[in-house]
Amino acid sequence: MNIVIIGAGYVGLVTGVCFAELGHRVVCVDRDEDKIGLLSAGRPTIYEPGLEEHMIRLMSEERLSFSASVVDTALADVVVVAVGTPQRMDGASDLTDLESAVRSFARFLREDAIVMIKSTVPVGTNERVREWIKEETGRNADTVSVPEFMREGSALQDSFHPDRIVIGSDSEQAAARAADLHAPLTSNILHTDLRTAEMIKYASNAFLATKISFINEMANLCDKVGADVQVVAAGMGMDPRIGNAFLKAGIGYGGSCFPKDTHALLQIAGHVDYDFKLLKAVIEVNQTQRKRVLVALGEQLGALEGLTIAVWGASFKPGTDDVRSAPSLDIVPELVSSGAAVRMCDPAAELGFRRAYEHPQVTWHKEPLSAAEGAHAVCLLTEWPVFTEVDLTLLRSVMAAPVLIDGRNAYQGEAVKEAGLYYTAVGRPVLRQLRPFSPD
Ligand SMILES: NC(=O)C1=CN([C@@H]2O[C@H](COP(=O)(O)OP(=O)(O)OC[C@H]3O[C@@H](n4cnc5c(N)ncnc54)[C@H](O)[C@@H]3O)[C@@H](O)[C@H]2O)C=CC1
Numbered sequence: 001m002n003i004v005i006i007g008a009g010y011v012g013l014v015t016g017v018c019f020a021e022l023g024h025r026v027v028c029v030d031r032d033e034d035k036i037g038l039l040s041a042g043r044p045t046i047y048e049p050g051l052e053e054h055m056i057r058l059m060s061e062e063r064l065s066f067s068a069s070v071v072d073t074a075l076a077d078v079v080v081v082a083v084g085t086p087q088r089m090d091g092a093s094d095l096t097d098l099e100s101a102v103r104s105f106a107r108f109l110r111e112d113a114i115v116m117i118k119s120t121v122p123v124g125t126n127e128r129v130r131e132w133i134k135e136e137t138g139r140n141a142d143t144v145s146v147p148e149f150m151r152e153g154s155a156l157q158d159s160f161h162p163d164r165i166v167i168g169s170d171s172e173q174a175a176a177r178a179a180d181l182h183a184p185l186t187s188n189i190l191h192t193d194l195r196t197a198e199m200i201k202y203a204s205n206a207f208l209a210t211k212i213s214f215i216n217e218m219a220n221l222c223d224k225v226g227a228d229v230q231v232v233a234a235g236m237g238m239d240p241r242i243g244n245a246f247l248k249a250g251i252g253y254g255g256s257c258f259p260k261d262t263h264a265l266l267q268i269a270g271h272v273d274y275d276f277k278l279l280k281a282v283i284e285v286n287q288t289q290r291k292r293v294l295v296a297l298g299e300q301l302g303a304l305e306g307l308t309i310a311v312w313g314a315s316f317k318p319g320t321d322d323v324r325s326a327p328s329l330d331i332v333p334e335l336v337s338s339g340a341a342v343r344m345c346d347p348a349a350e351l352g353f354r355r356a357y358e359h360p361q362v363t364w365h366k367e368p369l370s371a372a373e374g375a376h377a378v379c380l381l382t383e384w385p386v387f388t389e390v391d392l393t394l395l396r397s398v399m400a401a402p403v404l405i406d407g408r409n410a411y412q413g414e415a416v417k418e419a420g421l422y423y424t425a426v427g428r429p430v431l432r433q434l435r436p437f438s439p440d
């Protein structure tokens with residue numbers, strides 16, 4: 001099959017590689033010519049383990065190529081749309097890129113082609129896609145909604161071995177063709193109508209975000225009553241009805257999707273006068289949770305003016321260079337405003353963070369221990385192995401004051417105690433070791 005993917009970002013690129021590996025001929029189209037230049041030279045524009053090897057081999061076998069022109073749509077049996085749907089100021093999904101992408105390729109669309117929407121879009125959008133194509137061409141196109149569930153950092157694995165494929169359509173023929181395309185990946189294919197498929201994507205992300213905010217509230221309570229949230233989560237997770245995934249307490253969720261999709265779902269509810277109280281609370285809890293790092297620093301050190309704070313981790317989670325809605329982008333500016341000098345380290349996200357935020361009080365360091373040198377506290381914001389595997393005794397020896405704020409519950413109690421660190425985690429009060437007050 002000939003497949004054209006519109007939008008060579010995270011989802012577009014990984015989906016392109018996956019379909020090309022299945023033996024199809026794939027062209028990824030993006031309006032960003034610099035991106036197309038890099039990709040055409042075999043250089044991935046995202047950080048995803050294993051991607052480069054796949055890309056280079058598939059390109060040499062002429063199964064994967066890149067283009068800045070939507071004219072290539074004319075070749076396609078299937079056109080996959082994977083452009084961004086970012087958050088607008090009011091929280092709703094911004095469909096500007098989606099509409100302009102669809103209108104730009106519509107006139108090149110073959111009559112027998114199907115249009116597959118992979119971007120996360122509000123309920124009713126697939127119907128609008130069809131209207132846009134009709135307005136441009138006078139024709140009715142077959143559209144299918146196939147929401148994407150991949151995670152950054154394990155996106156290739158998730159694409160090759162998806163838990164399920166959801167296919168929303170009101171055309172049996174289009175749904176069958178979409179199912180044929182995905183059949184080699186899984187037998188778990190759920191057929192629905194268009195609106196239900198769109199809703200499954202939001203419901204899934206909102207539910208996972210709810211699990212995280214729930215366990216974070218439990219952690220805050222554990223801190224007050226002297227229980228250990230990690231053991232609470234392990235005990236809960238043994239019940240298969242609950243499951244142990246997404247019960248890691250910490251400083252909350254970030255990334256390009258949970259924050260934006262929970263806000264978009266609130267907007268969807270608002271448009272039909274539904275007050276989604278639970279989801280509002282999930283969002284609020286997540287925002288407050290990020291501040292815990294600052295509260296913990298205040299408890300350990302008092303005022304931060306003139307102190308040096310090391311920050312380990314800028315990406316929203318390990319295994320990615322993505323800093324979209326990362327807790328670091330809320331926390332670091334606050335540290336700067338409180339007068340601290342900030343020494344940062346991240347194995348992949350320095351460039352992305354610096355594009356979003358630079359300040360003379362913030363310096364970058366290649367190694368965790370050099371970032372910690374002379375610091376009055378280290379704050380772990382992202383649990384990259386390079387941070388969690390640090391020798392804590394060595395860490396203590398390079399710091400000005402041995403305070404460790406663990407925003408991801410990444411360290412073992414024994415190791416922290418042995419190193420003699422003043423330690424605050426999330427919902428593990430037994431391990432908390434407060435620094436004695438010192439007037440200097
Ligand atoms: N990043 C992720 O892990 C996941 C993302 N999603 C959803 O998939 C969609 C895409 O997300 P990402 O890949 O992260 O976005 P992204 O921002 O990485 O990539 C979007 C790409 O679309 C291109 N683009 C925008 N307008 C265009 C146009 N008119 N013509 C051609 N190209 C155009 C942009 O230049 C960019 O390269 C979003 O709706 C997102 O919510 C769903 C699951 C996972």
Ligand SMILES: O=C(O)[C@H]1O[C@H](OP(=O)(O)OP(=O)(O)OC[C@H]2O[C@@H](n3ccc(=O)[nH]c3=O)[C@H](O)[C@@H]2O)[C@H](O)[C@@H](O)[C@@H]1O
Pocket residue numbers: 120148149150151152153205208212245246247248249250251252253254255256257258316317
């Ligand atoms: O729609 C999307 O874009 C994607 O959003 C998430 O994937 P992703 O954002 O890559 O990352 P996750 O691994 O889900 O983590 C999201 C955030 O939650 C946090 N998290 C996760 C799990 C947990 O137990 N606790 C916790 O705080 C992570 O640190 C991270 O900041 C979903 O897991 C994917 O299924 C979905 O396709």
